[in-house]
Amino acid sequence: MNQPTIAFIGAGNMASSIIGGLIQNGWPAERLIATARTEATLSAIKDQFAIETTTDNHQAVQQADIIMLCVKPQMMKAVLSDVRSSISADSLLISVAAGITMSSLEAWAGNGQAIVRSMPNTPSLLQCGAAGLFANTAVTPEQKILVDRVFSAIGIAEWVQEESLIDAVIAVSGSGPAYYFLFMEVMEQVGTQLGLDQETAKRLTQQTAFGAARMAQASDVDVAELKRRVMSPNGTTEQAINTFMDGELPALIEKAMNAAVKRSIEMAEALKD
Ligand SMILES: NC(=O)c1ccc[n+]([C@@H]2O[C@H](COP(=O)([O-])OP(=O)(O)OC[C@H]3O[C@@H](n4cnc5c(N)ncnc54)[C@H](OP(=O)(O)O)[C@@H]3O)[C@@H](O)[C@H]2O)c1
Structure with a gap:
């Protein structure tokens, strides 16, 4: 199988640290794409990592196998509701947003989409992060392996079987x-x-x-x-x-x-x- 393409919606601190970790771990730069609102953010990302960038979220998600939602929590509803028409049913969504529940993500993304809710922490910026992960029932075992690969680029990650345990992850490693x-x-x-x-x-x-x-x-x-x-x-x-x-x-x-x-x-x- 070809290396999956990952689209980062939002190219700030968290996205940069994951992109940096993935590239250091050998993920091909041509399989990564990042979006932001401003050209200034995108040119900084392009200079640093030499990956494709665009202000067009629709264009980015259309070519992605994995869509990393890396905008601020208060932006998530607007961004996801807008872009959902361009997301393929086979794509996997990963949210890094604190405080956005799976039921909100499912409602905004549409029925049946495979979604992982993650809770990373700030040492991820140095590839020393500790993250908690929760998958909805649409996520396949193969997709979980891919998620592990993505998060191992920025530290360690632990799956939890109940979403309420993400709150425990927040109390332990998030905060x-x-x-x-x-x-x-x-x-x-x-x-x-x-x-x-x-x-x-x-x-x-x-x-x-x-x-x-x-x-x-x-x-x-x-x-x-x-x-x-x-x-x-x-x-x-x-x-x-x-x-x-x-x-x-x-x-x-x-x-x-x-x-x-x-x-x-x-x-x-x-x-x-
Ligand atoms: N930082 C952490 O250590 C940390 C830890 C745990 C969880 N998180 C989560 O990570 C997420 C991102 O945090 P961050 O610290 O990386 O924030 P950030 O540095 O402010 O980055 C947010 C990015 O989103 C972009 N953006 C805003 N609206 C957009 C839109 N409509 N379309 C595309 N891109 C858009 C911004 O673009 P512009 O630059 O062009 O405005 C910016 O690049 C949050 O949900 C947060 O809860 C972060």
């Missing part, structure tokens, strides 16, 4: 980068209060976050055990972790993640029509 940024922000600040110069505090904090994540990925024991191994009895780490526990940090994390889920449900409701 998750900001949790770690907050932790790093405070660690850098306290490091400087303790006398380190700002650059040193920043470099030590960043490398520690990176090293901890790499260790968690590489290790055959869970993170609770990795934590225990750093906590020598009566040592410095034990003092710090006990202080977190006294301040009920785990309960606070749970509360924060539940607040993210609640907001996601509210946003989906507001954007559905």
